Amino acid sequence: MRNSRRNSTTAKRTIRHLKEVVRFGAPSPNLDGRTIAILGIGDATASAIISALHAEGAKTVRIQGNIPTEIHSDRDEAAAALRDALAPHGTTVDGIIDLGLGILTLPKIRDSWIAQYRQTIMALEIVGPEWARSGDANRHFYIALTRTGGELATPAAPENPHAGLWAGLAKALPLHYECVNTRVVDFPTYIDTQTLAYGLIRELYRWGSFEIGLLDGVRYRPVSVVEPTPAPILTLTDHDTALVTGSHIPVVCALARRLIDTGTRVVAAVAPSAPRSQRSYLLRSGIEPRTCDITQQNEVNALIAELGPHLSAVIHAEGADLTVEESNDPLDSANKLLERRIKGFLHLLDAVKNNADPAVISVLTSTTRPALAGTHNIHAGAIAELLSYVARWATQEIPPRTAVQTLTAGITDKSETAVYAHAWANEILATSEGAVDLGDRIEVTAGPMLARGYLAHSDVPGTRETRTALARIGRPEHYISDKSIAIRVDLAPAGDNANLDVRLEGNPCVPISVLVDQMVATAAWLTNDIRQRVIEIRHLTVNLRGLAEATMHLVRVAANLTHAPNNAMHARHIEVTASCMGRQVAHAVITFAGSYPSRPHTHSIESTENIAYPHPIGPHEAPVTMVWTGLAFDRVGERDENSGNTRYTVRPDRLTDQFSPGFVPAPRIGYNLIENLAARSYPNSPATAFTIDRLIIHAPSVTRGKLFLEPATTEGGTQTAWKASTTGGDVILEARGVAYNSGPACSAPACSAEEIHIQ
Template identity: 25%
Template sequence: MTTTSPGPVTARKATGSAPATARTTAAPATDQWPAVRPHLSSFDPDAFVRPVDRFVWEPVPVPHTGPAPDRPLAGRRLLLVGESAALVAAVSTELGERGALVVRSDPGTPLRADGWDGIVDLNVMGETYELGDTGWQSALTRTTEAIRAAYRRWADEPRFGRHVYLALTRLGGLSGHGDGEVPQPLGGIWAGLAKCLPRELPAAGIVVVDLDRADAGAIADAVEREYVRPDQFEVGYRDGVRHVLAGRPAPACPPGGSPPGPGDTVLITGGARGVGFAAARAFAESFGCRVVVTGRGERPEASEVNALDDEEFTAWRRRRMSGARTPQDLAAARGDIRRADENRTVHRNLSQAAADGLRIDYLRCDCTDAGQVERAFAALGDGPQFVVHNAGIDDPARFDRKSAESVVRTVDVKVTGFANLVAAILARPERRARLRLLSNVGSLAGRMGGMVGQIDYAAGNEALARLGFWARDNLGLPVQTLCWPTWERLGVIANYSAAVRYVSTLDPGEGARRWVAELASGHTDEAVFLGRIGAVLAPGQLRGFGMLTGHPDLPRLHALDHHLGEVEEYEIFRSLRTTRTWEADRHPCLSEVRVDGAPAVPVGVVVEHAVAAGDWVVPEGWPLLHLRELRGLRVRLEGLRFTGGSLTLHREARGGHRDGEWCVDVTVRDTAGADIASVTLVYGPEPAGHPPVRTERSSLGQPTGAGRLSWADVVFREARPEHGDEGLLALDPVLPADLWTVPFPPEPTLAPAAIETIVRETDRRSVRTSAGFLTIGRLVLSPGAQRVDELRAGAVPGRWTGLRAGVGVLLAEDVGLTD
């Protein structure tokens, strides 16, 4: 969800008492005040396209936070998988000595799917990579079978971190970045796979640990440190120092390089359609060079089907499908239509390029076939000056529905394709001499985790980036990797509307311009292009963004994290259970309120904490919903007091559809299990309307006593009557930075000054023998409720209207305090 900042408040002139009629101030334009807390940031696929920012990732030393538990692996039942039987045996012994119950699955041991708690994956660790190695295929098959065996049980487990997938890699201890060689770049397969797993197993603990040596003792030490409390997706240990990868903006390409010219050739694997062909056109147009694109089949010739326009092809497809009579006929028809569509697109692309005078040619070349790659290079004389490895497969399906063979096939296009290209370059000295750049086409799916159904796609792309580091540092080849988001309605992504819920898409024109600049620069590093971060997040994935700096969504991500706390249970689309501890005086708002003379957490903080639970409990499909109301709010004020300088809140939230509305019931309890607060959050597809504002006589009346609560009047200053009207109270603004001393203080959902003033005024007028319970029948939140200028006490007792620039933006009904 996005916690949006409201627009500026327009100050009103003092004009004396208002007449006893409805105010005539018009409701604000929708673009002036954003809606209150849109329920997740589900974005319109046709609108969520923005310029991307260029980022680079680099390792930074970060110690593990908090004390490690004593013997954290004791009693843990771990499945240990790996390609090296000797290393699996040695690590098994080490982990056993630390109390783990190890179940082995190495090349000589069949998989035993009998309820292990977690998977420790050694994959190809212990093997040094040689160009063209294929041992990764059996290792990935073993990993796939292990995850599939655990998949349903882990998916049904709500306890957060109850099951853990921990992948070990040997990329040099810095995840392939930094100085030094990369011994085993294919560890990138498992890094990409792991970072995408939270999309499908959101309650599982996921971590990738990169080491600078394949030593059984070092591996066991790392597992012991990282298994129980994974802080980040990726950590590395070099010379015993713990590192994590941090992303930072790098807006400009490094200077230098020798861009293609009219006498140069750019070879693009898989470049005849989609993103690859957009790049081919951009290169040919910008540099005047020759571009050769490739595909697995022969160049499509002119034909009746290839000549059809889009409307005619749609009719042809409908006729072809209507002729299917059996499931076999249907499968054949779909295959024919897919091939026809691909051939028609390639034919149209090449024909249009020729008509535009662009030097774009086509060669048949399946990059996973070394012979075909060699023939393609041979057809180009002494070889191309630039090679772009763009070929890829995206076959979206949940991981438990994919065969090991299909997973290997998807990764193979990136991994074996790269190896074959490098082998062809090195096969002849003149080819190596002519090569100025080998550019890998990677993806955000590998760098930061892809969408549901993309685990194997992410694995292949992340392996490609690590292979690029290896070829650069070990072979001295000029290799760069570009990690792209989804291009708007281009590329291999099968479901565009779903893709934009994960990350914003890239305008193809901007993508082409950026690609031209990257190729011209000739840099040999990884560049990541990242737009807005979308709706589809799991609580554990916030760790993946923890070291990201300079991104426009950081305030939103930090706001999500601020109220999240420690996740104990999470069922996607159903429920969340967390624990959060607030420490007295840690933030300004936690030094402000006293309940019966004892320091306490403000009511507004607990209400925001309850509201924030709804960010994670969402309907299937992540529709765009808006928080419209809080119903049945009940707060036990005595429960807000600090005990021993802190207050621990156990929060439970459960969502479901009720009378056509999405409702999330939230309960906040203390450590003894007693309720502190409860409320129902009500969402709808549109924001709530603005409540009318009338100036009828107020029912506020005079205070009846000193009240049981008190405020320091530092953060929440006492409201004052406006224009001599005791029922209209002017509020001093309270900004997020007034409440929280954090780099990105979260924007409130309800105006803090308004909530505390309602509580204060109600407390003053309530006679009771204890702090008692605050109850509010309902709180209606309209656009602008984040900031309130004035509060109007209604003619009906317990009714308040919040105003912003004279417009009603907040309505509280049935407000009371009782024993």
């Protein structure tokens, strides 16, 4: 079974390494006057941190660990105790430093970690609303202080793996709490408290890299390397048995079938409550179901003993697809998930140590990556990270001939199941230890004001390093849905520049300004990280599944790309596609030449459903030199038989987020409305030559005054810009006798009067 080799695989895998980075010389002056709460266990550590903060002018609130936060205690009583602790300070808490469970050892906390975690969650719930009202991401923060060795749990056996729960919370927190910077700062257990405090306070109010490790005077951050899976050293045959949990998860079932194809016997531990249909499906797939509650040690021991010496692989995925239920107390649901994920793994580990000597223990930490957990699933993301820490810690608890893997497969689509199952099977056969991320995509999670990018690059030489960005974005009214966002960025060095090939995918529930700002913030951060080199965005593709939002999305794309920090970016090509119910409804391609503040050189626009689409407007005094916008109309207008007019309706949300200071909204509205009406009136015309006798827009809630559009300039008989003038009144836009030509003149008849009401 062991030591038999086959050809090397080409499956992509991402593993983490540490990179030394510069240490800060002095604490940030922004600490002066801040109020910072210290949570968690460790009085000596807390005292040292408090003294260091006071020396920099900060005020502190120490939340002791004896507040009643047991899982079955009265939630209102615990929350009241926290409020009482915060009340005497009479001010908003600006940030939280969370010690978690300090340096307690794992055996002491198997049944108690949820209590301390509950205190963290309740403290965040108390300060969170005020943080949201403040909207100041430069002020508010959450720091998870971990003691796993100063190497961010990258070794095979990190110390104090329970810290993964708080590290995972920090990673998922921006999805739920607005306007907050988060960071994991890791130290060794042996460091003295004064040295710890010295290093910690220098990390505050200097946001950038999300994870920082401090070890023996050196400051580290993690980087990731995308590489092929090592050549297999294990061949499973019909003499081997693999035990799997979580067999109902599609990727696990696909993996099991792949192992069965090699002749391996696959046994699935199935919960007593599993439906009969699940057992029937497993049997049809060639998988042998065995009833076993993995939260009960005696049942796990019995199953491992039954499988005997032929057990070669243990694959733990139970709960990898689960989220924390949104209930009156989601932490109760989180505790149940902890039992299935963490206690289940520890029970398997104990049974293996006593009864078997498998070649590999493979742990699937998540199928939706903690970074992509939904708003109500920050607890599931935290637990997934905790499992990763615990599984790596387990290497010291198992026979030396056994490898422990932790894998994360960011499966966002069912079509990816087979791909990840293939990669996972290769990892098991390679029996490589450590943390592996299957895939090489960049992921972004965003709260209303935050973006974090995990950038893993392609095969281009010199681009294997994963960087992490954390930046403020958007505006307070923005929110993010529980749908995921994925951005792929490929970097290729080109002399002193770095070129990005960017593809952005999202969900229409997320405002485009959030999506675009995430990309811009990440690119701006990369600009700083590579010493102010120019970043050229060569290609940007935005695909939005859902309502036809694409035309409005170009507003912030163009504005942000041309207004990047230090004017460091050049936009070359933007492509936008929108689809509704699987049908494409808008498609736009814009190509740029030159850099800021140049005008677009060429552009081509296509639309399949007459959605208003953007064109550049003439020069103006605003600081943004390209303005793109669009308005979505009802597909069918209401025709007034008496007047011959057609009435269209524009939903108000189309106007709430399309302009920012410096934009020229009124001409842009009229320009697109006229163009849209032309497309509706003459969808098959080879040229959009038309005349509108009268155009009125009623929108008293948007602004007061009347605006008239007149042709301002012409180039070869083609209208290129508009001139606007305003008067008082309730109607904001009225155009008379306006002619527009985008091609050779044609004999299209004049439109009847059109009236557009904005509701």
